[in-house]
Amino acid sequence: MPTLVEIAHEHGNTDERTIEHLSALLSEWGMLADFCFADMLLYLPTADKKWIVAAQVRAATGQTLYDTDLVGLSADLVKRTMIDQAFTSQKVVTGEIQVDSQPDAVSLMAIPVRCDDRVVAVLTREWSTRSGRKPGQLERTYLAIFEDFTKMISTGLFPFEGRVADATVAPRVGDGVIVLDADARVRYASPNAVSAMHRVGVSTNAVGQSLAELGVAQTAARNAYERREPVVEEFEQTSEVTLLTRTIPTLKRVGRDVVVTGGVVLMRDVSELRRRDRLLLTKDATIREIHHRVKNNLQTISSLLRLQARRLKSEEAISAIAESVRRIRTIALVHETLSHEAGEDISFVEIVRPLLRLVEEGLQSADRPVKFNVLGDGGRLPATIATPLSVVILELLQNAVDHGFPEGSAGGAVLVTLSHDDKSLNIRVTDNGRGLHSDFNIGMATGLGLSIVRTLVTTELAGTIQMRPALVGDSHGDLVVNSNGAGTVVDLKIPFTGE
């Protein structure tokens, strides 16, 4: 569907000021349609003296005459005559037209749209008198308001300059309307407005009272009357109820002056919306709190296991539990780190460092000191990848210590190097220890540690592992690996799945 701007340009109306004025009108005219219970169409003149529909709006308060979209179509002869008349006389013209879908004649009101000192378009209100609403007080009041706006449109006082309503939250007529007189006293309050006011504790009959007496939107109204432009105010009576009000003054030209004749306050109960906003704000804090609790729970589990291990006699059972405790503490570490982060991802180095410390703590023999280092940057990782990956790294570090520097050896160094591009994360764990057995083959390794590594890396993380003896070239800065002609290098490549 072509936009107002496209249609205007197509027909040679490229004046920026005009287009701005008409766009502002369109951002407000849902309210106009609601006040007059009718379809509204915006007609632009064409070079060949026709009128073309540039935009269309239906009333939320009434039935539409047009199921189809009329944008881009031109007016038939009868309509054209009336629109022409409104355009040249610069006055509102009313009459009847025939519409294909309607058995009876349809009423039409053609309103000249004035921008500065000329008429630039014609707005029509089109409605069937047959299917219209039964006139009650609400209907009479709304139509009177509509008439005020009609005069403002034809004298260039509506739409207002500058500020445009935020259509996503702006209250509409159906949400609740208060009609004010020139002294900002309530002339009428729609049933929905009365209910909304009830919710903020105003239970007196509002009619005849000023907004100040009611304690609702009074500053907004004062500002709107003073500045002669709409004012939006959010009104919070308690933390439970929030009313969003939009006060629009109605204006009239008197000689060279513009005077305020009254106003309308559209009000919407946005309590639910604001509650959700507040929830979103606290969501981050909640996630952090949950990570914190998960960490605490994991620590409790590892303490329980340690207690149990103390009662065991079998060396094998004791070391099996010690390993489990270490793995659980590794996962707790990730949650600990996550509980300090705002989002659901973490800078990976932040996990690797404490992991090294964890392994270092487990090493208590001064006779074979091991130096630990991290180089590079792994970027940020989502928790779903960081958790299994830290378990993997723990196993590799533990192996470097257990098998690279067994009892009787002189100790050495372990280095973790991290690097990443936008496709994958590369992790290398190097030690300058004893090195792998000559017949070592990672595919055949049956130990629990490497089985965990293999499963997590290839299945869970869809990555690859390579293990090989260290070469003379595997040296980094102050950590010279393989000075004694041995050592092990483990390479991991973990693709980012783009989740």
Ligand SMILES: Nc1ncnc2c1ncn2[C@@H]1O[C@H](COP(=O)(O)OP(=O)(O)O)[C@@H](O)[C@H]1O
């Ligand atoms: N960094 C390393 N240096 C030397 N040997 C290693 C290294 N990492 C793993 N290995 C070899 O791989 C085997 C399997 O390791 P793993 O599956 O973790 O079981 P475990 O550590 O319980 O022996 C080890 O027993 C060891 O022979």
Ligand SMILES: [Mg+2]
């Ligand atoms: Mg192991």
